[in-house]
Amino acid sequence: xxxxxxxxxxxxxxxxxxxxxxxxxxxxxxxxxxxxxxxxxxxxxxxxxxxxxxxxxxxxxxxxxxxxxxxxxxxxxxxxxxxxxxxxxxxxxxxxxxxxxxxxxxxxxxxxxxxxxxxxxxxxxxxxxxxxxxxxxxxxxxxxxxxxxxxxxxxxxxxxxxxxxxxxxxxxxxxxxxxxxxxxxxxxxxxxxxxxxxxxxxxxxxxxxxxxxxxxxxxxxxxxxxxxxxxxxxxxxxxxxxxxxxxxxxxxxxxxxxxxxxxxxxxxxxxxxxxxxxxxxxxxxxxxxxxxxxxxxxxxxxxxxxxxxxxxxxxxxxxxxxxxxxxxxxxxxxxxxxxxxxxxxxxxxxxxxxxxxxxxxxxxxxxxxxxxxxxxxxxxxxxxxxxxxxxxxxxxxxxx
Numbered sequence: 001x002x003x004x005x006x007x008x009x010x011x012x013x014x015x016x017x018x019x020x021x022x023x024x025x026x027x028x029x030x031x032x033x034x035x036x037x038x039x040x041x042x043x044x045x046x047x048x049x050x051x052x053x054x055x056x057x058x059x060x061x062x063x064x065x066x067x068x069x070x071x072x073x074x075x076x077x078x079x080x081x082x083x084x085x086x087x088x089x090x091x092x093x094x095x096x097x098x099x100x101x102x103x104x105x106x107x108x109x110x111x112x113x114x115x116x117x118x119x120x121x122x123x124x125x126x127x128x129x130x131x132x133x134x135x136x137x138x139x140x141x142x143x144x145x146x147x148x149x150x151x152x153x154x155x156x157x158x159x160x161x162x163x164x165x166x167x168x169x170x171x172x173x174x175x176x177x178x179x180x181x182x183x184x185x186x187x188x189x190x191x192x193x194x195x196x197x198x199x200x201x202x203x204x205x206x207x208x209x210x211x212x213x214x215x216x217x218x219x220x221x222x223x224x225x226x227x228x229x230x231x232x233x234x235x236x237x238x239x240x241x242x243x244x245x246x247x248x249x250x251x252x253x254x255x256x257x258x259x260x261x262x263x264x265x266x267x268x269x270x271x272x273x274x275x276x277x278x279x280x281x282x283x284x285x286x287x288x289x290x291x292x293x294x295x296x297x298x299x300x301x302x303x304x305x306x307x308x309x310x311x312x313x314x315x316x317x318x319x320x321x322x323x324x325x326x327x328x329x330x331x332x333x334x335x336x337x338x339x340x341x342x343x344x345x346x347x348x349x350x351x352x353x354x355x356x357x358x359x360x361x362x363x364x365x366x367x368x369x370x371x372x373x374x375x376x377x378x379x380x381x382x383x384x385x386x387x388x389x390x391x392x393x394x395x396x397x398x399x400x
Contacts, residue, residue: 048388052377054340055392057321057367062357064315065260066240070230072295074221074304076192081214082207083185084108095198098300099190099220106188106199106217108207113186117179124172131165138162185209194222195300221304224297227276228261230310231288240314248316252291253278259293262309263302269311271295271302321367322360327375328353337367338374338381340389346374346381 086108093105138158190196197219201207207215232240243249250257252275260269273295282289293310295302302308328351329336336348349371354362367373374381375392 049344049386050377050380051388051390052340052374052381053392054372054389055323055375057323057363057369057371057373058360059319059321059369061317062320062322062354062362063313063317064355064362065311066232066236066314068230068232068291068310068312070228070261070293070308070310072302072304072306072308073227073229074194074223075225075227075294076194076222077219077304078191079219080105080188080191080217081210082106082108082188082217083210083214084113084182085207085209085211086110086112086186088201088203088205088207090203091199091201093190093196093199093218095196097196099194099196101190101193103190104187105190105196106201108186108188110183110186113179113182117176117183120172120176120179124169124176127165127169127172131162131169134158134162134165188217190220192220192222194220195303196220223300223302223304225273225294226297226302226304227292228259228273228295228308228310229290229292231283231286232291234282234287234289236314237282237289243315249313252312257313259295260311261293261295262311264307271297271308275312320354320357320362320364321369322357322362323367323373324375325356325359325361327373327378328361329378337363338378338383339367340372340374340387344386344389346383346385346387348383 088106089109090107091105092107093099093103099105138155138161141155141158199218201215201217207217240249240251244251256274256276259273259275261271261273262269263271273293275291276294277292279290291312293312323337327337329338329348331348331350334350335353336350339347339349341347349366351366352364354364356362372389374387374389377387381387
């Protein structure tokens with residue numbers, strides 16, 4: 001076989017190999033294409049509707065409250081000062097303790113005053129003796145003047161002597177009482193029941209009495225009940241005054257309206273009291289009205305000087321719809337709640353809110369009593385999309 005024949009055979013074989021390879025590639029491509037077409041024809045499973053928790057608004061009678069910052073002050077406060085001068089011989093109280101009215105606080109050396117009292121007793125006895133003698137002499141003069149043994153002038157002189165003796169007796173009695181009072185004042189007693197401060201004068205120190213600038217010994221404040229003072233802004237005062245004129249709210253000037261107090265660190269009111277005082281004018285620098293309430297403090301846990309948040313009624317009772325505060329969303333400047341319609345789609349409703357009442361937010365406008373409000377799962381709700389609503393479990397006992 002010649003060279004040309006061999007070359008021709010190789011070329012033909014190569015062409016047949018290329019044709020077979022092309023056929024295999026075409027078959028594989030067709031299979032892949034058919035496989036892809038088969039995948040497109042299978043429908044994708046639809047995502048389930050997100051689950052949310054819904055509840056109908058709570059309907060109950062509520063009262064609006066106005067809230068202010070106040071400071072507690074003692075109803076009674078006294079600075080205990082020495083009424084007589086002398087050296088302190090004992091301190092009879094523990095610093096910061098509760099004392100009762102009449103409890104002994106300090107003892108000042110009474111011996112100088114006891115000596116003065118003894119002297120006053122002697123002067124009183126002398127005055128009484130002189131008065132008795134003057135009386136006897138007057139009685140004798142009255143008998144003798146009837147027989148003209150003595151003149152009327154002598155009787156008048158004896159009568160004047162008796163009057164002088166009685167005056168001296170009265171003066172001596174007063175001196176004795178003053179001396180006895182000074183002895184009493186050497187025992188410094190608590191003038192009221194309350195908590196005493198620390199002792200400011202120790203044993204052995206000299207204190208001055210009231211005549212020379214009385215020395216401050218300590219102070220006592222009453223604790224139960226206790227005042228809380230707060231300032232009401234002018235707008236709130238005018239609104240409450242208008243409600244009073246309309247007969248919708250009693251005035252705190254003549255009615256002990258209830259107040260609630262929340263202490264620092266607390267989230268709910270822990271003390272209740274009554275309004276006690278409204279000032280007769282607004283402060284010209286702050287345009288506020290000084291107000292005061294009386295708060296029972298049976299456990300003595302509140303001290304003068306503490307701060308508290310004061311709530312006072314701001315309306316008459318009215319029927320309202322309430323939802324949990326967590327169900328409220330913000331859309332720019334609007335407050336909205338998400339409700340589930342009858343077809344289980346979500347709708348956003350703008351609402352007008354009121355104050356919190358026992359943990360729930362008052363909704364003044366925008367909701368109906370039968371609306372299903374989303375209270376949990378807000379992040380899964382989309383306006384117009386379907387959801388799977390589940391009713392909220394009822395709270396077990398107590399107030400929400």
